[in-house]
Amino acid sequence: MSKIKILVVDDHQLFREGIISLLSKNEDLEIVGECDSVNGFYDLLKETEPHVVLMDISMPEVNGLEIIKEARSKFENTKFIILTMHAEGQYVVKAVKNGAFGYLIKNSDEDELITAIKQVSAGKKYFNSEISQLMIGNMALDEESHKKLSDREMEVLDLVSQGRTTKEIADQLFVSARTVETHRVNMMKKLNVQNTAELIKKAAHLGLI
Amino acid sequence: MSKIKILVVDDHQLFREGIISLLSKNEDLEIVGECDSVNGFYDLLKETEPHVVLMDISMPEVNGLEIIKEARSKFENTKFIILTMHAEGQYVVKAVKNGAFGYLIKNSDEDELITAIKQVSAGKKYFNSEISQLMIGNMALDEESHKKLSDREMEVLDLVSQGRTTKEIADQLFVSARTVETHRVNMMKKLNVQNTAELIKKAAHLGLI
DNA sequence: TTCCTTATCCGTGTTAATACCGATATAGAC
DNA sequence: GTCTATATCGGTATTAACACGGATAAGGAA
Numbered sequence: 001m002s003k004i005k006i007l008v009v010d011d012h013q014l015f016r017e018g019i020i021s022l023l024s025k026n027e028d029l030e031i032v033g034e035c036d037s038v039n040g041f042y043d044l045l046k047e048t049e050p051h052v053v054l055m056d057i058s059m060p061e062v063n064g065l066e067i068i069k070e071a072r073s074k075f076e077n078t079k080f081i082i083l084t085m086h087a088e089g090q091y092v093v094k095a096v097k098n099g100a101f102g103y104l105i106k107n108s109d110e111d112e113l114i115t116a117i118k119q120v121s122a123g124k125k126y127f128n129s130e131i132s133q134l135m136i137g138n139m140a141l142d143e144e145s146h147k148k149l150s151d152r153e154m155e156v157l158d159l160v161s162q163g164r165t166t167k168e169i170a171d172q173l174f175v176s177a178r179t180v181e182t183h184r185v186n187m188m189k190k191l192n193v194q195n196t197a198e199l200i201k202k203a204a205h206l207g208l209i
Numbered sequence: 210m211s212k213i214k215i216l217v218v219d220d221h222q223l224f225r226e227g228i229i230s231l232l233s234k235n236e237d238l239e240i241v242g243e244c245d246s247v248n249g250f251y252d253l254l255k256e257t258e259p260h261v262v263l264m265d266i267s268m269p270e271v272n273g274l275e276i277i278k279e280a281r282s283k284f285e286n287t288k289f290i291i292l293t294m295h296a297e298g299q300y301v302v303k304a305v306k307n308g309a310f311g312y313l314i315k316n317s318d319e320d321e322l323i324t325a326i327k328q329v330s331a332g333k334k335y336f337n338s339e340i341s342q343l344m345i346g347n348m349a350l351d352e353e354s355h356k357k358l359s360d361r362e363m364e365v366l367d368l369v370s371q372g373r374t375t376k377e378i379a380d381q382l383f384v385s386a387r388t389v390e391t392h393r394v395n396m397m398k399k400l401n402v403q404n405t406a407e408l409i410k411k412a413a414h415l416g417l418i
Numbered sequence: 419t420t421c422c423t424t425a426t427c428c429g430t431g432t433t434a435a436t437a438c439c440g441a442t443a444t445a446g447a448c
Numbered sequence: 449g450t451c452t453a454t455a456t457c458g459g460t461a462t463t464a465a466c467a468c469g470g471a472t473a474a475g476g477a478a
Contacts, residue, residue: 021234022226163406165435179456374464388428
């Protein structure tokens with residue numbers, strides 16, 4: 001059996017180098033590339049055709065979960081494993097929905113990482129019981145929980161979170177204050193909160209701002 | 210010259226293992242221990258007497274910066290290097306104040322890490338220009354920047370962030386609505402923000418809620 | 419003791435946010 | 449064609465937030 005080709009995507013160089021150093025010791029694995037963000041990622045994918053991509057979630061400008069959603073349909077022979085410090089159910093749920101084959105916390109050990117890589121490259125999914133539980137805990141909430149905010153709403157949300165008043169935001173966006181109010185009210189409905197304070201808190205916790 | 214003895218403290222096992230794998234390739238360095246939090250850290254320190262400790266900042270329950278403050282007076286032959294993903298001036302400032310000899314972002318490369326370790330073990334400080342700039346940018350702000358919130362203020366903050374109105378909070382805490390207002394206003398001053406929306410955002414980002 | 423800081427508390431106005439009610443136009447899905 | 453989601457806009461009334469103005473008690477520092 002030929003080596004499993006791996007591509008590492010993480011914005012922290014030391015983490016990349018560490019992982020590469022770790023995995024290089026294993027004869028069944030081969031690191032074919034690394035990448036610190038979405039820049040050059042698709043070229044690398046096309047060029048190296050890895051079996052497995054280890055992908056961080058939070059990177060500057062981009063979200064690893066979104067990249068997977070985008071990439072997996074175009075590269076059907078490549079499997080994606082999320083490798084992140086975020087142990088939050090919502091991320092696991094989204095990873096599964098977006099087609100990730102595995103989800104590992106950076107607080108895992110070498111053996112588990114290698115096990116995950118081998119299983120995933122063989123076409124099996126790898127979500128250990130801790131991760132599965134996180135996901136289950138969030139599936140119920142997922143139904144009632146927040147719908148997506150529109151682009152315009154995100155724009156307003158961002159300005160609100162910067163402490164701008166409705167009128168300031170209205171002037172900046174060239175709309176009436178009433179429209180800004182409506183956006184804020186609609187966001188509160190979507191996120192199922194009572195007022196702006198709670199809206200900001202929830203948005204912050206969801207990583208929206 | 211004997212090897213530089215290194216202790217790695219980070220809550221993410223994969224990161225620890227990666228770093229250890231990286232550094233083990235260098236003949237001048239020797240990993241004498243690793244640790245995922247403050248548990249067992251002092252025993253390890255006493256036992257291994259490392260020349261250099263690589264320390265993460267954000268770990269469960271504890272803050273690496275506080276650990277340094279505590280440990281460096283008791284172990285004068287050990288130097289501490291902060292190794293974190295947080296590229297924020299306030300952390301750098303606190304690291305310096307607490308006696309760290311170096312500050313590296315996880316988004317550094319292997320060469321820089323080894324350079325830093327060697328310099329620090331030789332008694333020199335290592336803060337590259339990027340980190341120094343971050344620190345300088347925050348030295349001025351540091352004075353006025355957020356002071357600690359009192360217990361009562363935290364209590365109010367928490368309720369505000371849950372979407373409670375001033376009156377509800379007042380009733381719950383058995384004080385007048387005006388007092389709750391004052392607490393909120395004082396928090397806004399302390400965190401240097403304009404209104405409640407921004408207060409909640411900043412508090413969320415500071416991990417207060 | 420005096421000084422200073424901090425946490426706690428309160429009153430009066432003004433301004434902003436929010437709750438109700440409503441509407442039109444557009445685009446995409448079914 | 450119908451349904452749904454989105455973005456835009458409006459009135460009126462109530463409530464909350466915010467900007468001023470204060471005070472008192474406790475603790476440490478000079």
